[in-house]
Amino acid sequence: MSGNTMTQSATSSLSRAARELDLRRGEFDLALHLGCVRTVPDEGGGGRRVARTEIDRVRSEEGFPESLRERVKVVGTTEGAALMEVTTARFTRLARLGLVVPVKFYLNRYRAVVWLYLAEELRQFTADKDNVLMLSGRTPEGLRDQLEAGLDLRSRNWRGRHMGFLLRQAEDPWARAAVVASLLDPVQVAEIVSDPYERAYLNRFRPEHVSHGAPDSPAAHLAARIMTAEDPDEIGWLRADLGRALAEARELRAAPRPTAKVPPSVAVSRVASPPVASRPGPTAPEERPTAGEPPTAEERPATEDRPTTEDRPTTEESERSRRLLGWLRRRNP
Secondary structure, three states, X not given: OOHHHHHHHHEEOHHHHHHHOOOXXXXXXXXXXXXXXXXXXXXXXXXXXXXXXXXXXXXXXXOOOHHHHHHXXXXXXXHHHHXXXXXXXXXXXXXXXXXXXXXXXXXXXXXXXXXXXXXXXXXXXXXXXXXHHHHHOOOOHHHHHHHHOOOOOHHHHHHHHXXXXXXXXXXXXXXXXXXXXXOOOHHHHHHHOOOHHHHHHHHHHOOOOOOOOOOOOHHHHHHHHHOOOOOHHHHHHHXXXXXXXXXXXXXXXXXXXXXXXXXXXXXXXXXXXOOOOOOOOXXXXXXXXXXXXXXXXXXXXXXXXXXOOOOOOOHHHHHHHHHHHHXXXXXXX
């Protein structure tokens, strides 16, 4: 049995692992992001896989599968407010202030953003005594002023959390740099990565985002805006992080570049053609005729159309021919 076959038998695909762990695909993806289930790279280049030993470990945990499902359970604003025993308005304020961080989002049929939160984290926030005033008291004046100014950290906090998920799965320095670049506008990436071959190499490692609607649709543009950094300080932080990640990737290996290819016809002619004897160089300066002197007969080029000296009529022959023609005209007027 080959090594690749043994590896396939010792691991499972993501879809099969989700079935064996009694999780829906969305729950399973979140379990991967949270580190509840660890994956290994596929040696055949087919993406990520789950080792059989990892599946057995998760299944042997106490309370499986209910305990695992509870760890990946997500709730929206209404259910989250009920879980924390606050109003939906207060829950939204807590989320906009960044006190509770969304873990997922989707767009409903009205293209409104629906944020989802981990139920376990909301219970932990509620149980913390330091958060009692935020749950029942009046919002502090400084935070209230920020909310009135339009502060909303939900998108930014989701991006930071999502980047952390992706970086945990990235094992290659170029892949880690591509994760950071995926959260920046292409113009920002081009300013930092000026080499087009490096940008193309980063795109090879660019993580795939969950699609929201058809390409170039309003929903897709809205999702892309959520996935792209907008705040100046966030952009500056990501640009610096990308520069450091790119420096580490360059130290490991350079981005591949195309090599110059010889056309097949030229390659064949180089092999088939015999070597050409070297031609003599130009005449030395002292052997060349000086300016104004006519070249000698040996130096003049000989051509087939130009008559030689022997073929040209002399002056005496031309005069004798003219006299004979004149005498014949007088005899025959």
